[in-house]
Amino acid sequence: MAAQNRLSDQELIALLRDGDVMAYTELFDRYQPLLFVYARKITGDRDVAADIVQEVFIYLWDKRETIQFDGSVLSYLYSAVRYKFFNLLDKQKVRADYAKSLQTFIAQGSPLTDHYIREKEMLRLIEEQIDLLPKKLRVAYELSHKANMSTAQIADMTGVSEKTVKNQVSMAVQQLKVKLGILSIAQIGVSLELFLELMKKK
Numbered sequence: 001m002a003a004q005n006r007l008s009d010q011e012l013i014a015l016l017r018d019g020d021v022m023a024y025t026e027l028f029d030r031y032q033p034l035l036f037v038y039a040r041k042i043t044g045d046r047d048v049a050a051d052i053v054q055e056v057f058i059y060l061w062d063k064r065e066t067i068q069f070d071g072s073v074l075s076y077l078y079s080a081v082r083y084k085f086f087n088l089l090d091k092q093k094v095r096a097d098y099a100k101s102l103q104t105f106i107a108q109g110s111p112l113t114d115h116y117i118r119e120k121e122m123l124r125l126i127e128e129q130i131d132l133l134p135k136k137l138r139v140a141y142e143l144s145h146k147a148n149m150s151t152a153q154i155a156d157m158t159g160v161s162e163k164t165v166k167n168q169v170s171m172a173v174q175q176l177k178v179k180l181g182i183l184s185i186a187q188i189g190v191s192l193e194l195f196l197e198l199m200k201k202k
Contacts, residue, residue: 009073016064024064028057031077039081042147042157043088052088056080082139089146129179133172140168141176 007015007026015023032053039049056077060067069076130138139158143149144165151169155162 013069013073016060019064024057024061027060027073031074032057034074035077035081038078038157039085041153042082042085042143042149048088052081052084055084085147086142089142126176129176130172132179133175137168137172137175140165141172144169 007023009027012023012027016027035053035056036049039052040046043049043052059080060077130141133141136158140154143154143157144151149157151162151165154165158165160168
């Protein structure tokens with residue numbers, strides 16, 4: 001293992017592609033502590049953070065032959081943690097939406113109302129437009145609205161000033177309102193009041 005310690009990330013990746021378990025172990029030992037601290041910060045939960053980091057390293061091993069690194073290995077791993085985190089948020093949202101649908105169905109004793117269907121369609125359009133935001137605006141918006149992180153936390157995580165974070169979130173909200181706009185509201189039949197309320201949820 002001492003020899004592995006002296007290897008660069010690029011050398012370890014080359015060995016990893018050939019299935020070298022020692023190289024994989026060295027990468028894990030080298031970066032797992034940093035990734036756990038990072039994941040812990042953005043999730044606020046030790047167990048969830050540990051699961052995310054574990055999934056990232058499992059993926060690294062499973063895809064070792066085809067995985068591509070455009071930058072440094074650490075940058076890639078940080079991005080992978082963020083991806084897993086956002087994917088977890090999306091899954092939680094789906095589960096929450098399903099539970100809400102089921103509760104509505106039980107309460108009404110009939111199929112979901114047209115009003116609820118329009119609301120779901122509006123939420124889908126909002127989510128679609130969020131995905132189309134410029135990357136920096138999307139990340140700031142999702143961390144603020146989905147992860148409920150404070151401006152200070154987002155600034156610390158992304159390496160920009162709090163003022164920049166505030167501007168990014170504000171610009172994201174404005175772009176979403178403009179892109180969705182009154183036309184989309186009219187097409188779906190959702191009131192302006194409901195649209196603004198749905199935007200708060202996002």
